[in-house]
Amino acid sequence: MRTSDAKRPPLPDLEPxxxxxxxxxxxxxxxxxxxxxxxxxxxxxxxxxxxVIVWLRMAxxxxxxxxxxxxxxxxxxxxVFVPAVGGLVAxxxxxxxxxxxxxxxxxxxxxxxxxxxxxxxxxxTFGNLISSALAIGSGHPLGPEDPALHIGAGLASFxxxxxxxxxxxxxxxxxxxxxxxxxxxxxxxxxxVLFVFEVVxxxxxxxxxxxxxxxxxxxxxxxxxxxxxxxxFHLGAIYVGGPRELLGYAILGAVGGLVSLALNxxxxxxxxxxxxxxxxxxCLQIGVAGVVVGVIAxxxxxxxLGPGHGAASQAMGGxxxxxxxxxxxxxxxxxTILSFATRTPGGIIAALLFxxxxxxxxxxxxxxxxxxxxxxxxxxxxxxxxxxxxxxVLRAPLTALMIVVELSAGYGIIIPAVISISVAYLLVxxxxxxxxxxxxxxxxxxxLPRIEEEKPEPALQVQDAMQxxxxxxxxxSLTLRQAWxxxxxxxxxxxxxxxxxxxxxxxxxxxxxQLEAISDPQQRLEDKMDASRMPQLYPDLPLDITLRxxxxxxxxxxxxxxxxRTLTGIVTMDTVMARYQSFEPPKGLRSAxxxxx
Numbered sequence: 001m002r003t004s005d006a007k008r009p010p011l012p013d014l015e016p017x018x019x020x021x022x023x024x025x026x027x028x029x030x031x032x033x034x035x036x037x038x039x040x041x042x043x044x045x046x047x048x049x050x051x052v053i054v055w056l057r058m059a060x061x062x063x064x065x066x067x068x069x070x071x072x073x074x075x076x077x078x079x080v081f082v083p084a085v086g087g088l089v090a091x092x093x094x095x096x097x098x099x100x101x102x103x104x105x106x107x108x109x110x111x112x113x114x115x116x117x118x119x120x121x122x123x124x125t126f127g128n129l130i131s132s133a134l135a136i137g138s139g140h141p142l143g144p145e146d147p148a149l150h151i152g153a154g155l156a157s158f159x160x161x162x163x164x165x166x167x168x169x170x171x172x173x174x175x176x177x178x179x180x181x182x183x184x185x186x187x188x189x190x191x192x193v194l195f196v197f198e199v200v201x202x203x204x205x206x207x208x209x210x211x212x213x214x215x216x217x218x219x220x221x222x223x224x225x226x227x228x229x230x231x232x233f234h235l236g237a238i239y240v241g242g243p244r245e246l247l248g249y250a251i252l253g254a255v256g257g258l259v260s261l262a263l264n265x266x267x268x269x270x271x272x273x274x275x276x277x278x279x280x281x282x283c284l285q286i287g288v289a290g291v292v293v294g295v296i297a298x299x300x301x302x303x304x305l306g307p308g309h310g311a312a313s314q315a316m317g318g319x320x321x322x323x324x325x326x327x328x329x330x331x332x333x334x335x336t337i338l339s340f341a342t343r344t345p346g347g348i349i350a351a352l353l354f355x356x357x358x359x360x361x362x363x364x365x366x367x368x369x370x371x372x373x374x375x376x377x378x379x380x381x382x383x384x385x386x387x388x389x390x391x392x393v394l395r396a397p398l399t400a401l402m403i404v405v406e407l408s409a410g411y412g413i414i415i416p417a418v419i420s421i422s423v424a425y426l427l428v429x430x431x432x433x434x435x436x437x438x439x440x441x442x443x444x445x446x447x448l449p450r451i452e453e454e455k456p457e458p459a460l461q462v463q464d465a466m467q468x469x470x471x472x473x474x475x476x477s478l479t480l481r482q483a484w485x486x487x488x489x490x491x492x493x494x495x496x497x498x499x500x501x502x503x504x505x506x507x508x509x510x511x512x513x514q515l516e517a518i519s520d521p522q523q524r525l526e527d528k529m530d531a532s533r534m535p536q537l538y539p540d541l542p543l544d545i546t547l548r549x550x551x552x553x554x555x556x557x558x559x560x561x562x563x564x565r566t567l568t569g570i571v572t573m574d575t576v577m578a579r580y581q582s583f584e585p586p587k588g589l590r591s592a593x594x595x596x597x
Contacts, residue, residue: 046218063137086138097127105150125154143350152181253423260392360385
């Protein structure tokens with residue numbers, strides 16, 4: 001059977017490794033009063049996550065001070081190579097300390113929650129902590145927020161396993177750590193809670209809410225104790241001039257939405273190309289991205305280095321003209337695409353805040369130049385621009401709104417923020433239904449259901465009637481001669497055809513023999529097939545779904561949610577009927593084992 005996924009990036013550490021010290025034991029006993037233990041663990045997780053995030057932020061600042069400020073200036077030629085060397089070292093550490101090569105950590109956390117009931121590898125978490133601090137500190141245009149979320153989830157997962165919690169409780173505990181991590185990094189606990197429910201979990205759950213809030217608040221209290229309660233940005237006066245100014249905020253929402261769409265598409269396209277390169281070139285990719293960042297800093301734009309909070313504060317203070325602001329936003333978009341698409345350790349949230357601040361200040365400057373008698377608040381436009389970019393890229397409008405509110409320390413600009421964020425959200429949802437994180441998961445072959453879906457599970461699932469995949473599989477991109485050669489020695493009368501769009505079709509062997517004999521053997525198989533696709537099933541779907549399709553197809557493919565191009569098994573009418581005939585209803589509802597997915 002041909003393997004067409006050789007260049008697909010490996011999946012995260014979804015299954016516990018028995019050789020690892022942080023492996024989870026599925027046979028752990030269930031202690032009494034587990035709910036109380038989860039609440040107490042939420043406090044401990046918030047405390048530990050806060051301390052780790054303090055270290056992370058200090059490590060980023062220390063590395064930046066040592067590598068870029070102490071002995072280098074913007075005009076020093078060596079600044080070209082600092083991000084490249086720092087990125088190379090960070091990539092080597094990342095490869096050494098983790099079994100997969102990925103970027104920020106949000107998708108890794110989501111995959112751990114869905115595919116292994118809250119298991120997040122501590123070793124991978126530690127690797128993300130060290131490599132992100134070095135990459136960001138050396139000047140790569142990313143931030144600590146995404147890694148902080150992954151680090152917090154990893155700590156929570158480790159503590160839950162050490163406390164021998166059940167898988168159900170472990171799944172509830174990992175979002176607590178995620179909220180604690182990003183809360184400390186953003187210094188915005190309410191926005192962190194909303195982010196976890198909007199992006200990580202995907203739905204609201206009352207049983208999880210209390211622990212998530214407790215972990216986020218505890219973490220931010222620890223961070224504020226050590227680093228202070230001041231905002232990441234130095235804000236000027238924040239006000240709204242009048243009803244007519246709301247038009248400017250609507251324009252900001254539309255512009256930010258279009259920029260978000262362009263950023264999403266660019267990252268997806270560039271990432272698709274770099275993950276097709278050999279695995280050994282991963283470090284070189286980050287090195288090339290670092291050289292580009294260094295060159296831009298050397299030619300006179302050091303504002304693109306690192307998270308860029310200082311440059312955003314300068315923009316809010318009116319130190320840049322609107323033309324320079326647009327240029328800085330464009331350059332930041334360029335370097336963000338390169339660094340994030342090459343899977344440099346670090347997160348995209350800080351870059352979104354920088355780009356949004358530049359766009360907001362630019363639009364406020366343009367508006368002031370067109371109507372000099374109107375006074376506008378650059379800080380207000382900058383904060384709303386941040387919310388617009390978070391909405392457009394991550395599809396988290398409630399989180400974006402709360403970021404604006406918490407950073408502004410008030411509700412004075414909530415109406416302009418609602419207008420801009422709503423315009424951006426409606427625009428991007430209309431033109432591109434998936435968020436950037438969803439696009440990247442699809443690119444990696446993952447189709448993840450919502451972890452907190454609350455619906456009755458059927459007594460039988462597809463995996464209960466599934467058989468091992470005994471039919472040969474060929475890709476539709478093969479020529480007729482190549483496809484015939486692949487199946488000529490395989491038993492059976494049916495052949496699965498896998499299409500480039502991840503669809504499946506089944507054909508008779510005799511049909512392929514005839515096509516190969518009477519057609520041009522160099523013609524591709526897909527050119528001889530109709531456009532119809534078989535329904536593809538997942539192991540955890542209700543078994544009765546198969547009855548809707550087996551009257552038309554003799555056999556149906558069952559694919560893995562972790563990689564939809566992998567054939568996990570097959571079902572036929574005979575296997576389904578045999579399973580129903582031998583079925584005895586269970587006493588209670590049953591749930592699919594994550595390992596079967």
